[in-house]
Amino acid sequence: MLESKSNRVALYASAFLVIILVLFAMLRDNADKITLNDATEILDNHLVKKVVVSKDYVYLKTDKDFYKIASSQVTPKMFIDYQVEVDSGSNIIVYLLFLVLFLGIGSLVFRWLQKSPLKIGRSIQKDLSISAYETTRPIESTKSDVTFNDIGGISDVKIELEEIIDFMKNPKRYKTFGARMPRGVLLVGPPGVGKTMIAKAVANEAGVPFYYQSGASFVQIYVGMGAKRVHELFSAAKNNSPSIIFIDEIDAVGKTRDGQRNDEREATLNQLLTEMDGFENSSGVIVIAATNKIDILDSALLRAGRFDRRVFVELPTKRERESILSKYLAQIPHELDVKAIANMTVGFNGASLAALVNEAALLSIRQHDFQVTIDHFHHVKDKVMFGKKKLQMLSDKQKEYRVTYQAAKVTCATYFNLPFEKLMLSSEKLTPRTDDPLIKHELESRVKMLLAGMVACGIKFNEHASSAKVDLDEAKEIVNKMLQEYGMGESLLAKDKEQEIFMSRLYDETRILLESLLEVINKVENVLYERESITKEDVKIFIDKYL
The missing domain is CATH 1.20.58.760 (Peptidase M41)
Known part of the structure; x- marks a missing residue:
């Protein structure tokens, strides 16, 4: 608040200074003072183009210069061959009116800019502070509303993760038995198979806070900001344990270190490794990460004690596609054989199946049909798989x-x-x-x-x-x-x-x-x-x- 007030005072002071300078430039007398002999010579040579008489001076304007001589030194006969103008001071009034108008418009524009999101005075400061805000805002957990029932075709993955859910619900059962849960779980699979949804479902089923971050969010242009962000993330998760940290696309920060440079990304990776090493078995925090490029991850990230467990999420099988399609078609009017659609969608992931059902429904609406048919799916299948291309005209x-x-x-x-x-x-x-x-x-x-x-x-x-x-x-x-x-x-x-x-x-x-x-x-x-x-x-x- 104080900063904004001081900025406003500085702005008003600058505006006042500009006005003073403009008035000085417009009203100051910049004519050169000359003697009577000089004035007589200029007039006799017919060099004067304009004569202006004021109370104290007579001003003589030539093609190149502007002169003045005291009124007491001249006589009216000297200007008998010239048209003489009398300066009544109206020019000063015009100048003052112009300045008042200028100030009024400037004030209105300034107030409009203050209310507008495009504030010129703060635009540069805002651009410079965006990244700083992103890296300094507090880490907050999110509430996951995704359940395993919302995700079709992950029966094998669900079995792997139910153990972790049970551990977070009943940690004493495992501690008394002398067993510990893996500190990290790495979900590996191609894009679109639902890795993020699976992590959200784990957090929902376990009933614990869910901290989501993408790997790219740690890679900052400011040195040390990525490592600081990692530390803040783990600190927030520990303070609210039991909890789950989910790092999406971890390969953005976890690529193999080549030892040739020590850039911000490597510093962030080192901080991540340190934080995972600092976990106590009783901390109640589990890290889940997702990647589709496990081959480029640093070996230190994959060793025992960090991401101990790897869960491979593959493209859905025919039976799993049937389960996924059934969920997406539940709210759409149809009389379809889900098995037939599953047969025609070999190679589709969960996201593609969702897009396919949606495109078929949109096509049905465009054609004013009452329900989705198999023909709708045939027409939009290639659009979902390969994208819509404008076809060339063929002879x-x-x-x-x-x-x-x-x-x-x-x-x-x-x-x-x-x-x-x-x-x-x-x-x-x-x-x-x-x-x-x-x-x-x-x-x-x-x-x-x-x-x-x-x-x-x-x-x-x-x-x-x-x-x-x-x-x-x-x-x-x-x-x-x-x-x-x-x-x-x-x-x-x-x-x-x-x-x-x-x-x-x-x-x-x-x-x-x-x-x-x-x-x-x-x-x-x-x-x-x-x-x-x-x-x-x-x-x-x-x-x-x-x-």
């Missing part, structure tokens, strides 16, 4: 190539029973990438599906389009991993040019397969021309009929 010839390309891909994918439900002519992707353990023939089937479009265009047109690049890149990547990482070549160590030979073999086998399925591909092309989409079941009917 008739380009569309002919694309139809053949997509028809061959969907035929091959159906023949090998790859996981998909429907193909859209406008979609570049058919099945999502997967890192699940796959057998050699399953990987080869996927590569053949990726090559099928090029093979079919080669059979029909003797060339293919540049749009095949995405599929070709993925096929090369899979073959490279099969030979270099999985040891699926002729020997465990790949030989020279083996990748080229391997790819050529798969290309030839795909060509032989598609030549036997040309009738099916033609039928699929007709459907794509008509509807621009086709389901896996439709293709399967064609294959069963012609084989």
Whole structure:
């Protein structure tokens, strides 16, 4: 309050000083005083452009200079050839009125800026103090309202964490038995699987304060602020124990130290390690952290006594997807078979499933339908998986190539029973990438599906389009991993040019397969021309009929 008052006084004083300076500049007499001889010479040479008479002086203005001479030294006859103006002092009044108007407008603008969020006088100070405020504001716990019932498909994870919940509810049971709970639990898994929600559910089920921080919030531009923030976080948790600290994306601060520099991040990591070492077994504080990059975490962070327990949260299985979808569809009007949607969402995480249900519901509303149907899910699936892209306008010839390309891909994918439900002519992707353990023939089937479009265009047109690049890149990547990482070549160590030979073999086998399925591909092309989409079941009917 005192600071704001002193700032206001300084501002008013500065404004007063500016006004004095302006008045001085406007009202001061800056004419050079001359003698009668000088005045007579200027007048005789006709250099004077303007004559102004005041009470005490006569002012003579030329092109370059401004002179004055005392009125008592001159006579009216000297100015008989000039038009003389009389200075009545009205200019001073005009100046004063201008200043009053200026001050009035300035005062109004100043008051408006004080009430406005854009305060010029404080904007720089506010920008400089934002980071300081973020790092000095007190650490406060949050109340979690998430339960395990709100999270579907985490039965295995729930079993791992129920022990921790029980420990926080009944610590004496474990102490009398001589057992201690892990000081830290690391949730490891890909983005979107619900790691943060799981931590919130643990805090809710245990009924303890929940302290949330992201790893990035510790990495400050001010030296020492990150370490200070860590200390404050752990102090607050200990003072309110039993409690849970959750550090999201811990890899932002917990990356492996290279020993070449001692920057703010490493100082923060050192403080985190020290705080976790300082835990007493009876402190009642458990640290839960989440990451999807466990391979880059510092080894000191993962050793026993810090993050002792690691819980891997994987992508949901089919049964788990059914459970998740059931929860999201509970409040949405539908008559859907949840198993069918679970079958078509292989590779989806919990967040993607939530987005899928929401997009399907929004599409249903846009189309003025009374309930969500399976067709709504088919239309929005690719949008959720790959994002919505603006499609290029295709000429008739380009569309002919694309139809053949997509028809061959969907035929091959159906023949090998790859996981998909429907193909859209406008979609570049058919099945999502997967890192699940796959057998050699399953990987080869996927590569053949990726090559099928090029093979079919080669059979029909003797060339293919540049749009095949995405599929070709993925096929090369899979073959490279099969030979270099999985040891699926002729020997465990790949030989020279083996990748080229391997790819050529798969290309030839795909060509032989598609030549036997040309009738099916033609039928699929007709459907794509008509509807621009086709389901896996439709293709399967064609294959069963012609084989």
